[in-house]
Amino acid sequence: MSDGDGEFIDVRELTKTFTVRRKTGLLRRTATQVHAVDGISFALRRGEMVGFIGPNGAGKSTTIKMLTGILTPTDGSLRVAGVDPWQERTRLVRRIGVVFGQRTTLWWDLPLRDSYGLVRRMYRIPRARFEENLARCVELLELGDLLDVPVRQLSLGQRMRGDITAALLHDPDVLYLDEPTIGLDVVSKARVRRFLVALNAELGTTVLLTTHDLSDIEHLCKRVVVIDHGRLVYDGLLSGLHEVGRGERTLVVDLERELPPIEGIPGARTVRTEGPRQWLAFPASASAAPLVSQLAADYPLVDLSLREPAIEDVIARMYAG
Amino acid sequence: MADGTPRPRAVLGDAVWGVRAYGFIVAMWVRSTMAYRASFAMMLAANFATTFLDFAAIMIMFSQVDALGGFTLPEVAFLYGTSCVAFGLSDLLLGTAERVGRRVRDGTMDVLLTRPVPVLSQLAADRFALRRLGRIIQGSLVLGWAVLRLDLDWTPGRVALLFSMVLSGAAIFGCVFVLGGAFQFWAQDASEVQNAFTYGGTTLLQYPPTVFGKELVRGVTFVVPLAFVNWLPALRLLGRDDPLGLPGGLDFASPAVALLCCAVTGLVWRAGLRAYRSTGS
Ligand SMILES: Nc1ncnc2c1ncn2[C@@H]1O[C@H](COP(=O)(O)OP(=O)(O)OP(=O)(O)O)[C@@H](O)[C@H]1O
Ligand SMILES: [Mg+2]
Numbered sequence: 224m225s226d227g228d229g230e231f232i233d234v235r236e237l238t239k240t241f242t243v244r245r246k247t248g249l250l251r252r253t254a255t256q257v258h259a260v261d262g263i264s265f266a267l268r269r270g271e272m273v274g275f276i277g278p279n280g281a282g283k284s285t286t287i288k289m290l291t292g293i294l295t296p297t298d299g300s301l302r303v304a305g306v307d308p309w310q311e312r313t314r315l316v317r318r319i320g321v322v323f324g325q326r327t328t329l330w331w332d333l334p335l336r337d338s339y340g341l342v343r344r345m346y347r348i349p350r351a352r353f354e355e356n357l358a359r360c361v362e363l364l365e366l367g368d369l370l371d372v373p374v375r376q377l378s379l380g381q382r383m384r385g386d387i388t389a390a391l392l393h394d395p396d397v398l399y400l401d402e403p404t405i406g407l408d409v410v411s412k413a414r415v416r417r418f419l420v421a422l423n424a425e426l427g428t429t430v431l432l433t434t435h436d437l438s439d440i441e442h443l444c445k446r447v448v449v450i451d452h453g454r455l456v457y458d459g460l461l462s463g464l465h466e467v468g469r470g471e472r473t474l475v476v477d478l479e480r481e482l483p484p485i486e487g488i489p490g491a492r493t494v495r496t497e498g499p500r501q502w503l504a505f506p507a508s509a510s511a512a513p514l515v516s517q518l519a520a521d522y523p524l525v526d527l528s529l530r531e532p533a534i535e536d537v538i539a540r541m542y543a544g
Numbered sequence: 545m546a547d548g549t550p551r552p553r554a555v556l557g558d559a560v561w562g563v564r565a566y567g568f569i570v571a572m573w574v575r576s577t578m579a580y581r582a583s584f585a586m587m588l589a590a591n592f593a594t595t596f597l598d599f600a601a602i603m604i605m606f607s608q609v610d611a612l613g614g615f616t617l618p619e620v621a622f623l624y625g626t627s628c629v630a631f632g633l634s635d636l637l638l639g640t641a642e643r644v645g646r647r648v649r650d651g652t653m654d655v656l657l658t659r660p661v662p663v664l665s666q667l668a669a670d671r672f673a674l675r676r677l678g679r680i681i682q683g684s685l686v687l688g689w690a691v692l693r694l695d696l697d698w699t700p701g702r703v704a705l706l707f708s709m710v711l712s713g714a715a716i717f718g719c720v721f722v723l724g725g726a727f728q729f730w731a732q733d734a735s736e737v738q739n740a741f742t743y744g745g746t747t748l749l750q751y752p753p754t755v756f757g758k759e760l761v762r763g764v765t766f767v768v769p770l771a772f773v774n775w776l777p778a779l780r781l782l783g784r785d786d787p788l789g790l791p792g793g794l795d796f797a798s799p800a801v802a803l804l805c806c807a808v809t810g811l812v813w814r815a816g817l818r819a820y821r822s823t824g825s
Contacts, residue, residue, distance in 0.1 A: 241824065288824065293657045295822050309821070313558075313660050321658045328655045332671065337572055344568045345661050 231429055232267040232290065232397065236299035239285050239453075259285040261453030262299065269396070272423045272430040274444035274461070276437070278542045282453040283433040287399050290431070291321050304396060317346055320390030324402035327386055329374045335385050336370040339392060346393035353392060360388035363418050380411035387415065391422070398422070400432040404439050416442045437538060451542055464537050474503040474511060476518065477526040488517055499525075507532055562662040569661075569669035577674055584675065591678025595632075598750060599624055599686055613754035618693035619782055620752060625687025626706075626774040627749035630713030631742070632680035638718040639676065641668040644725040644816075645732035648825060663817060664722065696781065705777055705796070712798035713773035717742060719805040720768070722813055729816030745770045753779075753787050761787055769805065772798040 239260040247253045260282040267273055277283055288294040289301060292308035292315055301308060308315050321328065329338045343353045361367055364384040369377060377385060383403060390398060400419075404412050420443065422428050434440065440447055440461060447464060449457040457464060476485070477500050484493040485501055490509055495502040505514060511529055518524060577584050602624060606617045615623075641664060647653040656663045696702065724738025745764070753761045753775050765771040765788065772794075779786050780795035 285824070288654065291658055293654050293821065294824050295818075297822075312657070313662075316658055316660045319658075323651075323654070326651050326655065328658065333572070333576060337576060341569060341572055345565060345659055 230266040238298035274440035320395035479523040573672035587675035595679040621690035628683025631746035633714035634717035644728035709777040712802035715802035726816035
C-alpha cells in the first residue's frame with residue numbers, strides 16, 4: 224500500500240462544529256454552535272515527532288479524535304496513510320495507536336497480561352511479533368512486576384505505561400498521545416520521554432502528542448503545531464516559536480563595579496540592575512555576538528552569561544495575543 | 545469495513561469477524577471469572593434463586609386458585625419456562641449492550657471506536673456475566689417440568705416449533721436490548737424505558753395473555769413484537785386460541801419476525817453510532 228512518501232498525515236481546512244443545546248427556559252432550548260476546530264491545516268511526514276499544543280479547549284483532543292476516526296469532521300479533508308479515517312475506521316485503526324492520558328484503553332478489571340492478550344487477538348498480531356513487542360515495552364517501561372496486577376490497582380503512572388504498551392503492540396505507523404504525561408512524577412515522565420525518543424528513532428514511528436507540560440515538547444519535539452480557539456496559530460520549529468511569540472533572550476552582565484544602567488547598545492535594553500550585575504534583554508531572533516563585542520568595548524566586563532527565554536512565557540504570550 | 549457505503553461481502557465479513565471477536569472477548573471474561581470458582585458458584589446460585597422468585601410467586605397464586613386466565617399451573621409453567629429461557633439467553637449474550645449511555649458519559653465509547661472490532665461486539669462481550677446462566681437453568685427446569693406434566697404429543701414438528709420459538713424469542717429480546725442501547729446514543733438515560741421492555745416484557749410473557757387487556761396484547765403483538773417470543777407459538781402447542789383471534793399462520797411466524805427485528809435493529813444501531821460520531825456525545 225502506498226501512503227505517498229510526502230505527507231503521511233494530511234489535514235486541510237479541518238473543521239468540527241458541535242451543536243450544544245441548552246435549556247434556557249421551561250420549554251425553550253437554544254442551540255449554540257461550538258467551533259471546536261475551525262479550519263486548521265497541517266501535514267506530518269512519516270517518522271516525524273510533533274508537539275500539538277494549545278490552551279484548554281483549543282480543540283486538540285477533538286482534532287485527535289478526527290484523526291483516529293472516532294469523530295466525523297464537519298468540513299475539510301483529512302488523510303492518514305492515504306485513507307480517510309472516518310470512512311475506513313476499522314481498516315485504519317490497525318495502523319494507528321492511541322493513548323488518552325485522561326482515560327485508560329485497558330480493561331479495568333483484567334490484569335495487564337490479559338488485556339494485552341485481548342489486544343493481540345483484536346489486532347491479529349502474529350504471536351512472535353507480539354511477544355517481541357511486549358518484551359521490548361516491558362523492559363523499557365519497566366512493567367515486569369505489573370503484568371499480573373488488575374488495571375484498577377495500578378497507579379496513574381503505571382497505568383499510563385501500560386496504556387502506551389497496549390497502543391504499540393501492533394506496530395502502529397503512527398502514535399497519537401493525548402496528554403500522555405498528565406499526572407506523572409518526574410521519574411515516570413523521564414522514563415516515558417526516553418521511551419518515546421527511542422521508539423521514534425529506532426522504529427520510525429510517527430508521533431503526534433499533546434501536552435500542557437512544555438518541557439515534554441522541549442525534550443521530544445523539534446516541531447510544534449500550536450492551536451488556539453480551533454485555529455492554527457503556529458506551525459514550525461520549536462526554536463522559531465521565540466520569534467513569533469516575541470521571545471527575548473537575556474544577557475547577564477557582571478561589571479567591575481556598580482554603574483548606572485547600561486545604555487546605547489542597539490537592540491538591547493536593561494531590565495534589571497543589582498550591584499555590579501545587570502540584565503539586558505534583546506530579541507531572541509537577534510545574534511548575541513555584536514552585542515557582546517559592543518559591550519566589551521564600552522564597559523569594564525568581568526563575566527557574561529546568556530539565558531534563553533522560558534518557553535512557557537513565550538507560549539503564554541502567544542495565547543494571550 | 546467501509547463505514548460509508550458498505551458492500552454486501554464486506555458486511556458479511558464484518559459480521560463473521562464481529563462474532564469471532566465477541567467469542568474471544570467472552571472467553572477471556574469467562575476464564576477470568578473462573579479464577580474465583582467459589583465466588584462464581586455463589587453468584588450463580590444467587591442468580592438462580594432470585595430469578596426463581598418469579599415462579600414462586602406463580603406457585604403461591606395457584607395455592608389459592610386452580611386456574612389463571614383459564615390456564616392450569618403446568619400451562620402457565622410452560623409459558624414461564626419459555627419466556628424465562630428466551631430472555632435468559634438474550635440477557636446472557638447481549639445484556640451488557642445496553643451500557644451505551646454510561647460509556648458515552650464516561651468517555652469510554654471513544655476507546656471502543658479506536659479498536660478494529662465492531663463496537664457492538666465489544667460492548668456485548670464486556671464483563672460477560674456467566675452467572676446469568678442461573679436464570680436459564682432455572683427456566684429450563686420449570687419448562688422441563690411443564691413438558692412432563694402437560695401430556696402433549698411431541699411430534700418432531702412440535703419439538704421444532706418449541707426450539708424455534710425459544711431461539712427466535714431470544715433473538716427478539718436481544719434486539720430489544722440492542723435497540724435500547726442504540727437509543728441511548730440520542731438519549732443517554734433511555735435505559736429505564738428499555739428495562740420496561742426487557743425485564744417487564746419477560747414477566748408479562750410468563751402469564752397467559754388472557755389475564756391482560758386486549759389493548760396490551762395487541763401492543764405486544766404489533767408494536768413491540770414480544771407476543772412472538774412465546775405467546776403465539778405456545779398457545780398453538782397448548783392447543784388454545786389466542787385472545788385476539790389472529791390468523792393461525794402467525795403462530796409459526798416467530799423466526800421471520802425475529803429476522804425482521806434483527807434487520808431493523810442493525811439499521812438503528814448503525815444510525816446511533818453515526819450520530820455519536822458526529823456529535824461526540
Ligand atoms: N462532544 C462535544 N460536544 C460539544 N462540545 C464539545 C464536545 N467536545 C468538545 N467540545 C468543545 O470543543 C472545544 C474543544 O475541546 P477539546 O476537548 O478538543 O479541547 P482540548 O484542546 O483538548 O482542551 P484540553 O487542553 O482542555 O484537553 C471545547 O470548547 C469543548 O467544550
Ligand atoms: Mg484535551
